[in-house]
Amino acid sequence: MSIVDACRAHRGPLLADAQRLICHESPSDDRAAIEASADLVTEVVAARFSAAGIEADAERIVIDGCPHIRWRLGSGPRRVLLLAHHDTVWPLGTLQTHPFSLEGGVMRGPGCFDMVVGLAQAVHAIAALADTHGAAAVDGVTLLVTGDEEIGSLTSRELIQTEATGCDAVLVLEAAGPAGALKTARKGVSLYSVDAIGKAAHAGLEPEKGVNAAIEIALQIPRIAALADPAHGTTVTPTRLAADTTVNTVPARARVDVDVRATTAAEQRRVDKAIRSLPPELAGSRIQVGGGINRPVMERASAASLYARAVALAPAAGVECLTEIAVGGASDGNFTAGVGVPTLDGLGAVGGGAHAVDEHVLVEHIVPRTALVALLIQDLLKADAA
Structure with missing residues (x-):
C-alpha cells in the first residue's frame, strides 16, 4: 500500500477525529476548556498512533497554567517538527449557533479551518507513513500542539523555539491560503x-x-x-x-x-x-x-527550499497546481523561522472564513493535503539519512 492509499484509508477516521475535536470547544482564554481540550487531543492522538504501531508517550507541558502537548517519535535526533495548536478564538456556546456539520463536501464548525483539520491531518499523515513503512519511518519526527497560539503564544514561544532548534525543517499545519496556497512568508x-x-x-x-x-x-x-x-x-x-x-x-x-x-x-x-x-x-x-x-517576520527565504520540495511532491499526493502566498497574518511559524529553521506554513485545511461565522473546510482537499504532509516528512527524513 502506498502512502497516498494509506491516507485515503484514513479519510473516515480523520473526519471522525476532526468532528470530536470541533465539538469540544477550546477558547484560548478559558483555562478549564483548554485543559479539557488537551485531554481530548492526547486521547485522539494516542489512539491513532497506537493503531499505527507508534510507541510514543504524550508529554504534557504546562507553562503558566497553559497545557501544551508534545510527542517525540523514535529515539533518533530530532529532524522534522510538525507544529499545530488546539486552542480556538470561539467562546463557549458557539456550537449552539454554529454547530458542526458535514454536508455537500463542506465541513463547518468553530475552529474547523483554524485549525482543527490541520491538526488532524498532521496526526494522520504521521500514522499513514507508519502504516506503510513501519514506525521507524517516523523516527526523528516531533509533533507539538500548543494551547495559546490564538492569543499570541505567550507561554509557548520559548517551547516552540527550543523544539525547532536543531531540526532540519518545521511544517506548520495552519490553514492554507486561497485555493490551497502554501504560506511562504508572513508579516x-x-x-x-x-x-x-x-x-x-x-x-x-x-x-x-x-x-x-x-x-x-x-x-x-x-x-x-x-x-x-x-x-x-x-x-x-x-x-x-x-x-x-x-x-x-x-x-x-x-x-x-x-x-x-x-x-x-x-x-x-x-x-x-x-x-x-x-x-x-x-x-x-x-x-x-x-x-x-x-x-518576528517570516521571510520567504526560510520557506523556499521546502516549498520547492512540496511542489515536486504535490502531483504524487494528488494536489494540483500548488501555489504560494505571502500573508499579513502571523503564526507560530514566525518563531521557528525567526530562529533560522526552514519553515513551511499553510499545509493544513483548504477552505475559508477563519475567525468568521462562515468558517469552513472543503473536504475534497483533506486527503491530498494529508498525503502531501506525509510525503514531505518521508522526503525530509530520507534526505537527512543520505
Missing part, C-alpha cells in the same frame, strides 16, 4: 497598549481641574496610525479603545490597543521606537506603552 506582528494618564475631576463642578485622558488618547490615535508605511507593507492599526470611569467624571486613564504588521525586521524596529517615543499633547498628561514585538 511580523507587534502588539501594543498605549495608555494616556490624566487626572480625574468632576465633569460638572470643576472639569478644568482635570486632565482628560480620553482627549489625550484621541489626539494620539492619528499620530499612531500615521506610522503606517503602505509602500513597505507596514500597517499600524489602532483597534480596541477604552476610557474610565463614569459618565460625570473627567477620565483619568484611557487606552488604545495597536496592531502592527511589517514585512521586515527594520520596519518592526522603526515602529517600535516611534510608539515608545510618543510625547503627550496635554499639559499634565503622561503616555505609557506596554507590549512590543510579538512575532
